[in-house]
Amino acid sequence: MSVLILVCSISVTGLEYHNRESIDDIVSTFKYGSSRDLARFFDNGIDINISGIQGDYSKNQAEQVMRDFFKKFPPSDFTIVHKGNGTDLIINYIGNYKSDNSEFRVFIKGKKNDENIRIYSLDIVKA
Secondary structure, three states: OHHHHHHHHHHHHHHHHHHOOOHHHHHHHHHHOOHHHHHOOEEEEEEEEEOOEEEEEEHHHHHHHHHHHHHHOOEEEEEEEEEOOOOOOEEEEEEEEEEOOOEEEEEEEEEEEOOEEEEEEEEEEEO
8 A cells, every 4th residue: 555655656746847847848849940849838929039020929820930930940959058147937048049051049038937937038140
C-alpha cells in the first residue's frame, strides 16, 4: 500500500514539473521554426514587429505571421544572449536568430502566471 502511495506521489510531482513552461521551451520553438508551438506561448493579443512592420494580432493571426517569417527565413540556430532584469512575473529576453543568409535580434517580452509564460511582445530586427 505505501509503495502505491509513493508511486502516485512521484507521478503527480513529475506531472507538475512537466507542465511548467520555461524559456527553454520557447528557444526550442525558434530553433525548429514551429509557429504552432510558439503560438501556445502567445497572450490573447500580441504586438509583433518584424523589421519595422508592426501590428497588434490575435493569437491565431500572430501564429500566421510567425509561420510566414519561419517560411521566409528558415532557422539554422537560435540562442538567448541576454536575460533582462524583469521580476518574477515579467520576462525580458534577447535572442539571436540565424537563418541561412540572415541574422536577427529577437526581443521577447512576456509575463508569467501560474507557471505559464505568455508573450505579449516580439520584436524581430535584422542584425
